[in-house]
Amino acid sequence: MNMTFTQQAETPPAAGSAADAGADPALPVLQLVGVSKRFDGFTAVDDISLDIREGEFLTIVGPSGSGKTTLLRMLAGLEQPSSGNITLRGTLINDLPARARPTCLVFQSLALFPHMSVGRNIEFPLKAKGVAAAARRARALELLKMVRLPEDYYGKNVMKCSGGERQRVALARAFAYDPDVLFFDEPLSALDYKLKKLLEKELKDLHKESGKTFVYITHSLEEAMVMSDRIGVMRAGKLVQVGSPEAIYGAPANRFVAEFVGEVNVFPVSRGDGGWVIGETGEPVRVALPEQMAGARQAAVVVRPEYMRFLEAPGDADNVVRGTVYNEYSLGSRMQYQIRSKHRVFLVEMSRAQTRAGDGKGEVLIGWNAEDAIVVEA
Amino acid sequence: MDAARNRRSHGLIWIWTLFVALVIYLPVACGALAGLSKGRYFLFPIRAFSFEWWEKTLDSLEIQRIVQTSILIALIVTLVSLAIAFFGALAFARYDWRGRRLYQKLLLLPIFFPQPVLGLALLLWFNALGIQPSWHTAIVAHLVWIVPVVTLVIAIQVYGFDPAMEEAAADLGAGRWMILKDVTLPILWPGIWSGALFAFLLSWGNFPLSLYTAGADSTIPKWLYSKMVAGYTPMVPALGTMSTLAAATLLLLGGAIAGFVRKRRAN
Numbered sequence: 009m010n011m012t013f014t015q016q017a018e019t020p021p022a023a024g025s026a027a028d029a030g031a032d033p034a035l036p037v038l039q040l041v042g043v044s045k046r047f048d049g050f051t052a053v054d055d056i057s058l059d060i061r062e063g064e065f066l067t068i069v070g071p072s073g074s075g076k077t078t079l080l081r082m083l084a085g086l087e088q089p090s091s092g093n094i095t096l097r098g099t100l101i102n103d104l105p106a107r108a109r110p111t112c113l114v115f116q117s118l119a120l121f122p123h124m125s126v127g128r129n130i131e132f133p134l135k136a137k138g139v140a141a142a143a144r145r146a147r148a149l150e151l152l153k154m155v156r157l158p159e160d161y162y163g164k165n166v167m168k169c170s171g172g173e174r175q176r177v178a179l180a181r182a183f184a185y186d187p188d189v190l191f192f193d194e195p196l197s198a199l200d201y202k203l204k205k206l207l208e209k210e211l212k213d214l215h216k217e218s219g220k221t222f223v224y225i226t227h228s229l230e231e232a233m234v235m236s237d238r239i240g241v242m243r244a245g246k247l248v249q250v251g252s253p254e255a256i257y258g259a260p261a262n263r264f265v266a267e268f269v270g271e272v273n274v275f276p277v278s279r280g281d282g283g284w285v286i287g288e289t290g291e292p293v294r295v296a297l298p299e300q301m302a303g304a305r306q307a308a309v310v311v312r313p314e315y316m317r318f319l320e321a322p323g324d325a326d327n328v329v330r331g332t333v334y335n336e337y338s339l340g341s342r343m344q345y346q347i348r349s350k351h352r353v354f355l356v357e358m359s360r361a362q363t364r365a366g367d368g369k370g371e372v373l374i375g376w377n378a379e380d381a382i383v384v385e386a
Numbered sequence: 387m388d389a390a391r392n393r394r395s396h397g398l399i400w401i402w403t404l405f406v407a408l409v410i411y412l413p414v415a416c417g418a419l420a421g422l423s424k425g426r427y428f429l430f431p432i433r434a435f436s437f438e439w440w441e442k443t444l445d446s447l448e449i450q451r452i453v454q455t456s457i458l459i460a461l462i463v464t465l466v467s468l469a470i471a472f473f474g475a476l477a478f479a480r481y482d483w484r485g486r487r488l489y490q491k492l493l494l495l496p497i498f499f500p501q502p503v504l505g506l507a508l509l510l511w512f513n514a515l516g517i518q519p520s521w522h523t524a525i526v527a528h529l530v531w532i533v534p535v536v537t538l539v540i541a542i543q544v545y546g547f548d549p550a551m552e553e554a555a556a557d558l559g560a561g562r563w564m565i566l567k568d569v570t571l572p573i574l575w576p577g578i579w580s581g582a583l584f585a586f587l588l589s590w591g592n593f594p595l596s597l598y599t600a601g602a603d604s605t606i607p608k609w610l611y612s613k614m615v616a617g618y619t620p621m622v623p624a625l626g627t628m629s630t631l632a633a634a635t636l637l638l639l640g641g642a643i644a645g646f647v648r649k650r651r652a653n
């Protein structure tokens with residue numbers, strides 16, 4: 009306990025302390041090697057290895073129950089891994105308690121102290137470090153400015169703040185701790201859409217300005233896409249894919265990731281004697297197989313709705329389907345059509361500007377080119 | 387039409403509420419009046435009022451001693467039961483541990499045990515251990531019954547306590563002591579405060595446990611009973627009224643302090 013205090017007292021609370029520490033940019037700030045967490049016969053996190061890079065904005069996405077919160081809690085030191093190792097800049101920290109780690113977690117509930125004013129909430133980590141009252145106050149006022157709250161919020165009852173304001177207070181409190189890594193456990197999930205969008209962008213700005221490492225978890229890929237440098241997708245305790253937002257979107261590792269990313273057309277295909285056919289119906293289909301799947305006999309074809317087109321003639325695309333439009337949705341700037349063919353329902357999406365008079369009525373021809381489809385493991 | 391019916395049902399609710407309040411408080415008022423009677427015996431209606439018996443009660447050395455004993459017992463019971471019940475409530479409602487459900491059930495048992503039986507059982511137990519019953523043993527007896535009650539009162543507050551608060555505090559660098567002092571205790575404070583009031587007032591007014599286990603020492607309820615059985619004087623209702631007023635004052639004061647603190651926190 010004393011060790012941590014003296015250690016942190018030497019570093020004045022200032023933005024960008026991660027850079028001051030002279031960290032080797034090649035060395036991951038946090039590294040997980042084969043980390044698992046089991047609770048009475050249930051494996052919440054299953055053998056995850058991951059490097060978290062200095063200064064990046066990493067988002068872990070996954071449906072609820074996929075183990076992302078447990079993973080974050082292990083990184084924060086609120087939970088100990090059952091097996092595997094977590095290292096911080098090369099030092100093993102498996103058993104280092106949360107309060108001794110240079111990391112800070114913004115909880116889903118925010119966990120603001122309801123009996124303290126906004127100012128005292130923000131000052132809490134400074135008080136824990138033994139900073140004098142006047143210096144605490146000065147720093148709290150600075151942080152209020154940073155999170156764009158007026159100075160007179162210092163004395164305000166935190167329970168009288170709105171949802172977005174509380175969000176900012178929690179953020180300021182986390183920054184007051186001056187961590188190298190900030191963790192976020194879906195803090196924006198309770199806010200309305202517009203405010204959420206605004207705070208996402210502010211968080212991204214703050215990440216850039218502070219130079220700190222952000223690890224964010226959410227079940228919303230949309231949120232992840234807006235903010236992250238890299239995205240990790242979790243499913244049933246396993247890390248399914250890690251990559252840039254473009255990679256996750258453009259080259260999903262498997263059907264789960266592809267479907268998680270958004271509404272897609274997806275169907276199983278298998279290699280028959282005369283080429284590829286659609287799984288259940290045996291219709292022939294042209295598939296552009298990626299190299300690493302050259303020998304595969306089974307696969308899943310994913311066609312994003314925006315790569316599906318209405319066709320003038322059957323020769324206009326590699327794969328052609330005849331169907332009837334039975335639903336159309338306005339998605340604001342985009343239109344989405346549901347087309348029922350003999351065997352399945354297809355989604356076609358296009359920008360409103362591209363729609364033509366005849367689209368979306370009666371019998372239509374739709375299709376896609378083989379190279380626009382993503383082929384993943386079944 | 388509807389408005390008229392609404393008004394009528396409103397009126398009926400008021401009348402009923404007043405009636406119930408009257409039924410509840412009339413005996414208390416009668417007791418108070420009996421203590422203000424000039425006569426030696428309890429006669430109704432009271433012919434002449436005087437503060438004579440109040441003065442005698444206040445002057446009596448015997449009564450001063452039993453009031454001191456009652457206060458001492460209640461204070462010690464309050465402090466000890468708060469210390470035990472605070473941690474007991476955390477074990478009851480905050481932490482998940484093997485045997486927690488059994489603990490929760492065992493804890494409730496003394497509350498539902500009839501107090502005279504509990505008092506007798508404790509007396510036999512003290513006897514078997516060779517302990518002379520006195521106000522010391524009465525404290526133990528009160529605790530057996532009051533600790534579970536206070537534990538439940540505090541546990542209600544603990545149930546509404548987000549464990550993430552403590553985790554957040556630890557994550558922000560606070561040690562165990564700072565978490566307890568700056569986070570847990572202040573958040574659970576309303577429950578602890580009402581637990582303290584419960585503890586004091588339940589001990590202050592307890593009769594059956596004191597009757598069995600206080601030995602030769604007397605408390606206010608025990609003295610009231612013994613004087614009713616033999617040697618009635620209007621000092622009985624006078625002391626009873628004083629005791630009730632003291633309890634009510636304590637309760638109001640407790641509520642006022644809680645309100646004041648809440649207001650200060652809310653700025």
